[in-house]
Each structure stands twice: as C-alpha cells, then as structure tokens.
Amino acid sequence: MTTTKALRAALLSVLVTCGIVSAQPALAAGQTVRVGIMSGEDEDVWRAVAANAARQGITVKITTFSDYTQPNEALAEHDLDANSFQHKPYLDAQIAARHYQIVPVGYTYVQPIGLYSRKVKSIAALPQNATIGVPNDPSNEGRALLLLQANGLIKLRPDVGLLPTARDIADNPKHIQIKELDAGIVGRAIGDLDAAVVNTDWAIKAGIKIPQERIAQEKVPGNPYRNFIAVNAKDANAAWVKTIVDSYQQTNVASAILTVYHGATLPAWDGAPQH
Numbered sequence: 001m002t003t004t005k006a007l008r009a010a011l012l013s014v015l016v017t018c019g020i021v022s023a024q025p026a027l028a029a030g031q032t033v034r035v036g037i038m039s040g041e042d043e044d045v046w047r048a049v050a051a052n053a054a055r056q057g058i059t060v061k062i063t064t065f066s067d068y069t070q071p072n073e074a075l076a077e078h079d080l081d082a083n084s085f086q087h088k089p090y091l092d093a094q095i096a097a098r099h100y101q102i103v104p105v106g107y108t109y110v111q112p113i114g115l116y117s118r119k120v121k122s123i124a125a126l127p128q129n130a131t132i133g134v135p136n137d138p139s140n141e142g143r144a145l146l147l148l149q150a151n152g153l154i155k156l157r158p159d160v161g162l163l164p165t166a167r168d169i170a171d172n173p174k175h176i177q178i179k180e181l182d183a184g185i186v187g188r189a190i191g192d193l194d195a196a197v198v199n200t201d202w203a204i205k206a207g208i209k210i211p212q213e214r215i216a217q218e219k220v221p222g223n224p225y226r227n228f229i230a231v232n233a234k235d236a237n238a239a240w241v242k243t244i245v246d247s248y249q250q251t252n253v254a255s256a257i258l259t260v261y262h263g264a265t266l267p268a269w270d271g272a273p274q275h
Contacts, residue, residue, distance in 0.1 A: 036071040036083035039064035041260040048256040052247035087225040089139040104228040106245030110268040111200035115216035133196035135183035144197035226268040
C-alpha cells in the first residue's frame, strides 16, 4: 500500500470510529427499492413516500396486490425489497404457517377494524340469530371476534390471545351466526348479512359508508394492529431501509393518510399527527 493510500485508510478508520462517517454502505445513486402494497388508497399515500425518498436518492417502485397472501410471498421470493400492508398478528400467523424470515422495520398506520350494518343502527338492535360476516384469515378473524366480545355480543374462552376462532366462543346469548368470508368479500356481502366486521381498506373498496354505517369500532389506544413496513431479515440493517422508513414517517405522508382514508385510518408512528 502506498503512503497516500495508507494515510487515507487511517483517516477513514478514525472518521468511522468517531461516528463522522457511517460504516454502512452508502446508498447507490439512483437505487431502486421495490415495495409491495395493497391496491387502492395506499397508492396515493406511497406517491408521497416516493417523492420524499427521491430527494434522498432512492427510486421507489410500487407493485400493487389485491389480496393479503401475495405480498409476503413475493418478499420472501425476493421479487420485492419491502412490503407495507400488514400488522404483527398477521405476520406472526404467516411466519408460523410458512416460515418466512420477514421482520417489521417501521410503523405506518392503524386502521381500527369496524362492525358495519345496513339493517340496524346499533349493536343493541341486532336481532336474535343475527348473521355476522367476519374475515376468514386467522389474524383478522381473531380481531373480529375480539371486537364482538368487546361489544358484549359473544364471550370467548379465557386466554385465547389474539387469534381466537369461532370454536373459541364460550357464550353466545343472541345465538349470533358467524359467517367466515374472504377479507375482500365480506364487505361486499354486507347487504346479505345483518352485520359484517370489515377491515377499513376493504370497507372503502366495498362502498361502505364510514362512519355512517359503522355500529362499533376497535379502540385505538394500545392497539396491537398497527401496520408497518416489512423486509427480509437479512436486509433489516441495510442503509436503504432507514431511508424508506424515514421517507414514510413524515408530515406530508400523515396528511395523505388522513385525506385518502377520510380520517378512518390514523398515522401510527411515534409523534405522528392525528389530525
């Protein structure tokens, strides 16, 4: 090694040690990050994220999906670099079933799940033997049943955690009939049901009026269903991950969330504006 190169190497070592220069690799000029999201309102939200990321040298390429099972599969197959559509109970269920090596890296928003009806105006008005639709994937069915329990319609067995099923109903004074449907269908079936528990994004897609047709809603404080950006575990400490998360957790993105979801979805990172 020449004297000049040796001096440069020594100086770089000192700068890294002092924290003046990061030991992480720099972002490549024009780097592209492929992100999977659900089609619909999130596309508008991610336009704001992409604009923020572009100012930091990253191009965000969005791939949209129409169901919840595909984005994690695409991420695990490295067809995506990140996805943004799920909460922790859903990811935990996917990992248990499919052994994904996927981790959350930054919160995005929370969509309090709601109970909707076009036949009654309140929980109390639900009739005996009412049929209530719920999403059929493990995490969202559990979430739906916990909402029904919180509103006194059913009682679940103790210690069921976040993933109860209809088999865990211990008390059902109104003899509620639980109808399990795909998350993307349950909202569209609301006219054939007495009520339906529907995720906010699917409720909007199904043309459900929020909040006019909502007769109950999940509480927001302490909500375990905050959504996040997720990546493959091996990428968790990559420089671009921090840039993508920082690009999301900005005031203009919070404004986009509140606007496109008509206030039914709330920014969920620490310090995010709620109005």
